[in-house]
Amino acid sequence: MRIAVCRPQVPFAHGGAEIFADRLVAELRAREHDADLVTVPFKWYPGERVLTQAFLWRLLDLEEADGRRIDLVVATKFPSYCVRHPNKVVWLLHQFRQAYELDRTALGQFGEAPEERATRRAVQRLDRVALGEARRVFATSRNVADRLERSTGLRAEVMPHPPQELDYRCDEYGDFVLSVGRLDRAKRVDLILEAVAVDPALRCVVAGDGPDRARLEDVARRHGLDGRVTFAGRVDERELSDLYARCLAVYYAPVDEDFGMVPYEAFLAEKPVITTTDAGGPLEIVADRRTGLVCDPRAAALAEACAWLRGHRDDARAFGRAGRAIAERVSWTETVERLLS
Amino acid sequence: MKVAYYSPLPPSRSGVADYSALLLPALGRRLEVEPVRPGRFRREPKGDVSVYHVGNDPEAHGWILEALRRRPGVVVLHEFVLHHLVAGMTLARGDADGYKDALEREHGLVGRLLAYAVLDNKLPPLWETRPEDFPLAGEVLRLATGLIVHSRFVEERARAAGFDGPIWRIPHPAWPLPAIERAGVEGAPLVGCFGHLNESKRVPQLLEAFARLRASRPGARLLLVGAASRRVADRLAGDGVLREDYVDEPRLWSLMAACDVCVSLRSPTMGETSGSAIRALSLGKPLVVSDVGWFAELPDSVALKAAVDEHEVETIVAALELLAGDEGVRLAMGRAARELVEREHDLERVAELYAAALEEAAGGPAVRDAVLREVAGAAAGVGLRETAELAERLGEVGLGR
Numbered sequence: 031m032r033i034a035v036c037r038p039q040v041p042f043a044h045g046g047a048e049i050f051a052d053r054l055v056a057e058l059r060a061r062e063h064d065a066d067l068v069t070v071p072f073k074w075y076p077g078e079r080v081l082t083q084a085f086l087w088r089l090l091d092l093e094e095a096d097g098r099r100i101d102l103v104v105a106t107k108f109p110s111y112c113v114r115h116p117n118k119v120v121w122l123l124h125q126f127r128q129a130y131e132l133d134r135t136a137l138g139q140f141g142e143a144p145e146e147r148a149t150r151r152a153v154q155r156l157d158r159v160a161l162g163e164a165r166r167v168f169a170t171s172r173n174v175a176d177r178l179e180r181s182t183g184l185r186a187e188v189m190p191h192p193p194q195e196l197d198y199r200c201d202e203y204g205d206f207v208l209s210v211g212r213l214d215r216a217k218r219v220d221l222i223l224e225a226v227a228v229d230p231a232l233r234c235v236v237a238g239d240g241p242d243r244a245r246l247e248d249v250a251r252r253h254g255l256d257g258r259v260t261f262a263g264r265v266d267e268r269e270l271s272d273l274y275a276r277c278l279a280v281y282y283a284p285v286d287e288d289f290g291m292v293p294y295e296a297f298l299a300e301k302p303v304i305t306t307t308d309a310g311g312p313l314e315i316v317a318d319r320r321t322g323l324v325c326d327p328r329a330a331a332l333a334e335a336c337a338w339l340r341g342h343r344d345d346a347r348a349f350g351r352a353g354r355a356i357a358e359r360v361s362w363t364e365t366v367e368r369l370l371s
Numbered sequence: 372m373k374v375a376y377y378s379p380l381p382p383s384r385s386g387v388a389d390y391s392a393l394l395l396p397a398l399g400r401r402l403e404v405e406p407v408r409p410g411r412f413r414r415e416p417k418g419d420v421s422v423y424h425v426g427n428d429p430e431a432h433g434w435i436l437e438a439l440r441r442r443p444g445v446v447v448l449h450e451f452v453l454h455h456l457v458a459g460m461t462l463a464r465g466d467a468d469g470y471k472d473a474l475e476r477e478h479g480l481v482g483r484l485l486a487y488a489v490l491d492n493k494l495p496p497l498w499e500t501r502p503e504d505f506p507l508a509g510e511v512l513r514l515a516t517g518l519i520v521h522s523r524f525v526e527e528r529a530r531a532a533g534f535d536g537p538i539w540r541i542p543h544p545a546w547p548l549p550a551i552e553r554a555g556v557e558g559a560p561l562v563g564c565f566g567h568l569n570e571s572k573r574v575p576q577l578l579e580a581f582a583r584l585r586a587s588r589p590g591a592r593l594l595l596v597g598a599a600s601r602r603v604a605d606r607l608a609g610d611g612v613l614r615e616d617y618v619d620e621p622r623l624w625s626l627m628a629a630c631d632v633c634v635s636l637r638s639p640t641m642g643e644t645s646g647s648a649i650r651a652l653s654l655g656k657p658l659v660v661s662d663v664g665w666f667a668e669l670p671d672s673v674a675l676k677a678a679v680d681e682h683e684v685e686t687i688v689a690a691l692e693l694l695a696g697d698e699g700v701r702l703a704m705g706r707a708a709r710e711l712v713e714r715e716h717d718l719e720r721v722a723e724l725y726a727a728a729l730e731e732a733a734g735g736p737a738v739r740d741a742v743l744r745e746v747a748g749a750a751a752g753v754g755l756r757e758t759a760e761l762a763e764r765l766g767e768v769g770l771g772r
Contacts, residue, residue: 078741081770085746088764112768144419145741147372148734151727155769 031370033058033065033102034092036110038072043240044264045212046291047123049194051106054121057362068092072109075139078149080126084109084156104369105164112160119369120164122174122186124288129153130181131286137216158182168369171289171311189368192360193291196271198298200350203343206233207304207336208277210270210292213240217284220249221306224329225336227253232336234281237273239264274299279339279346283327286310294360297321297353302346304335319345321353373403374729375418377438378447379431380406386646387426387449393544397722402729409434415441420733422519425511426450427641429459436460439514445732446515451528451642453511454502462490477509503639508532517732519725522665525642537735539728543644545653545716554625556613558592560695563630563656565623565647568607569600573636573661573683578609580687585611588695596626624650631701632657632694636687638679640664653712655705659690672707742770 035058037051051067058065070087074080092100092115105111107123128139129150140146161167161184169175169186178186211217219236223246226232236246236259243261250259265273274280280296283306293303293312303322305312318324323339325331339346376398378391391406398404405416421444426432436456439446461469467490474482482505488494497505512518512529517537520526526538562581568574574595581593595607598617607614615626627633633651637643640663648666651658652673660666662676669676675690677683694701746765750758765771 078738078745081738081742082745085742085765085768085770088768089761142372144372144730144734145737146734147730148738151731152735152738152769154727155731159768 031063031101032095032098033063033104034068034095034100034115035065036068036087036092036103036105036113037107038110039069040073041071043212047107049291050123050191053194053362054104054191057366061366068110068113070110074126074128077145078152080109080139081149081152081156084112084153087112088114090114102370108157109160111164112156114163118164120161120167120186121189121191121369122161122167122169122178124174125157125178125181126153127288129157130177132216137285154181158184172314173286173311174288187368189365190289190294190360191291191365192362193294193298193357194267196267196274196295196298198271198295199275200300200347201275203278203301203346204276205340206235206277207279207281208273208296208301209234209236209238209281210273210295211238211282211284211290213238213242213246215242216287217242218327219246221283221327221329221332222281223249223253223255223259225332226250226255226258228329229333229337230258231340232333233258235260235262235273235277237262237265237270271299274301277301278343279304279322279336281305281332281336282312282316283309283332284312287312293322293353294357297350297357300347300350300354302339302349302353304332304339306332315353315356319349321349321356323349372420372730372733373405373416373418374398375416375421375444376404376406377421377435378406378424379435380408383431385426385428385431386643387424387431389646390449390543391424393546393718394722394725397544397718398725401722401726407438420444420729422447422729423515424449425453425456426643427453427455429456429463432456433460436511439511443514443516445517445519445729446511447519448508448511448515448525448529449521449643451508451525452502452506454498454505454507457507457510458496458498473507473510474505477507478505502641506532506641517728519728521644522642522668524640524664524668528642537728537731539724539731541721541724541728542715543646543649544718544721545649545712547718548653549621549624551621551624551628553629554622556592556594556626556629558594558611558613558631559588559590560631560691561592561594561629562632562634562691563594563596563627563651564634564636565596565627565651566635566645567600568595568597568603570602571637571639573638573679574603575606576684576687577634577636578606578612580684580691581611582609583684583688584691584695587692591691591695594626594630596623623647624654627651627656628654630656632659632691634659634687634691635666636661636677637666638663640666649712649716652708652716655709657694657701657704657708659687659694670707670711673704673711739770739772743772 035051035055055065055067087109092103103115103118105120108126111120132138140150167186168189172188175186175188209222226234279302281304282292287310289311296303303316305316306327308327316322323335325335379385379388381388381392423435423439424447426449457473471483471486474486512534519539519541521543585591592611594613596615633656635645635648638661644665658674660674662678677686
């Protein structure tokens with residue numbers, strides 16, 4: 031089958047969505063499909079730019095390429111699913127969240143001027159049209175599926191995807207908590223930094239890069255955390271698997287996250303995940319005292335959770351192993367079959 | 372974003388006043404809403420958008436149409452037929468020419484001649500005999516920058532009348548169920564009919580159908596609740612017929628809760644929705660309705676529909692017989708009714724749809740212009756003159772003009 035996998039590309043940014051789409055193409059090729067990745071640069075500001083950039087996808091003709099029919103288009107996140115195709119399947123990572131649950135929050139984008147409110151509504155209308163015309167919609171988590179249904183009335187089948195391939199292993203339950211992910215405000219890395227400030231015995235390694243890095247480094251400096259917090263920046267696969275292998279636990283608590291590959295990756299390294307009660311998607315697999323710890327989104331509560339795991343390494347191992355059993359149930363073989371069925 | 376909100380409000384005893392009283396708090400959580408009160412010397416708020424609730428009652432809506440004339444805006448068209456409103460704002464104020472002009476504007480010379488015939492008592496008043504044929508909605512449609520309607524019926528008529536602006540179809544909101552006890556009214560079954568009782572509610576047909584039902588089910592009772600028009604007031608009696616005049620809201624809910632079946636017939640329809648039918652659905656009551664207008668758009672799972680034809684009475688009898696004799700059907704329809712209300716008529720959902728409509732109305736044209744400028748500019752920059760496809764693609768996703 032000839033399959034085009036569509037995803038937007040924010041130039042110079044690389045995160046979970048990019049890893050996912052690249053891997054999906056590789057998995058489809060491994061199953062002898064003629065798959066390719068289609069990307070279009072995306073910029074969502076200022077003003078109505080989000081609409082004109084989304085509209086670029088509408089103008090693409092992916093019905094055929096070089097004289098040969100494209101049988102299936104798999105779109106991933108906003109605005110790639112605006113593409114037109116008679117056989118369009120959406121595997122939804124997320125909608126444009128600023129137009130939905132992030133509106134009128136610190137992470138929102140649209141102000142109160144009539145044009146800004148109308149731009150937000152135009153994004154919602156675009157979603158209803160573009161997602162409504164898909165032959166099938168999958169969502170990477172229950173959280174994403176529920177948001178979709180609340181916002182558009184459209185229903186999606188929940189289908190998580192496996193995490194990236196790494197040399198997952200567990201060498202020890204070491205003396206630091208690992209934070210993995212793009213450094214932007216929504217990922218809420220501040221919270222673990224504040225927890226480190228609360229507990230002088232706590233250490234943390236922050237892996238990842240992004241627009242919020244300078245501010246976070248400043249937060250660490252102001253709290254006097256030098257030496258106990260390491261900003262490792264963007265790490266390669268070997269370094270990342272090594273960090274997973276050595277850490278005590280993995281911190282992952284963005285605000286109402288869509289899905290998050292990080293907990294799956296942590297579990298494959300047999301590490302428990304520490305998250306918060308408002309983290310969204312991660313709560314679908316991180317169960318308190320079964321596969322990790324779920325605490326209030328407060329620095330003191332987080333510091334207490336980290337300290338508890340430090341004092342209960344056998345429990346940390348048990349939680350991590352229970353998580354591994356969950357993560358191993360998600361396989362590319364099963365998901366690709368469902369996607370193409 | 373600020374919204375100037377023109378609507379009758381309690382203590383006005385109109386369905387639209389009840390509607391706005393229900394909607395306003397939920398809408399106020401989403402937008403800065405300033406309700407406007409009638410009064411010649413009141414200051415008119417300058418919102419980013421004005422919304423006008425227009426219905427057929429000149430007393431409740433005349434001042435709103437006058438405000439709409441001063442400043443066009445979004446119209447909530449609660450019914451399509453506005454003949455009564457226009458007659459009330461012209462003839463009732465001694466403005467016969469205004470009435471003749473209104474009929475001529477929409478129906479040409481024939482309209483003017485009909486107006487003369489009515490004024491000379493050669494014809495009975497059109498607003499009583501054939502309002503649906505002469506709806507007189509033209510002026511409101513010309514002034515409206517967008518329409519909010521509750522049914523496909525009104526949407527289709529507005530389009531057929533030439534309205535080419537945006538139309539948002541938003542369901543009537545449901546009232547939260549109050550904590551009430553069923554009234555102590557019995558019947559086997561107890562059939563209820565609620566609201567203003569007049570000929571368009573098909574009261575004579577309902578009474579005839581009920582008499583036939585009672586012949587086979589002597590325990591049946593028909594509960595008629597609401598103020599009655601002169602024409603039907605003296606006919607609201609009969610074996611098994613129970614009568615209550617206008618009742619307050621708690622009593623209305625309590626009586627409705629006691630019913631096994633609610634009947635909401637209508638013909639001719641002015642395109643209106645029925646607040647009492649919505650209340651009955653909220654309570655999970657099976658409905659018997661006329662197969663017209665908004666009522667015809669109710670899912671078959673919640674309402675049995677009687678066509679308005681020569682078999683109307685027989686159809687109503689059959690519907691009542693079915694519901695009286697089969698508790699399973701009653702329960703299934705009741706479940707479906709509650710699900711429908713939760714899915715479609717939930718107050719927060721309706722308020723969100725309103726907010727979306729008003730935000731699009733206020734800022735949408737500027738946003739569409741900006742998108743078009745950018746897209747057209749990019750096309751022109753590379754010498755692309757054939758832009759039909761661009762326009763089609765923009766239109767598909769609501770970004771076209």
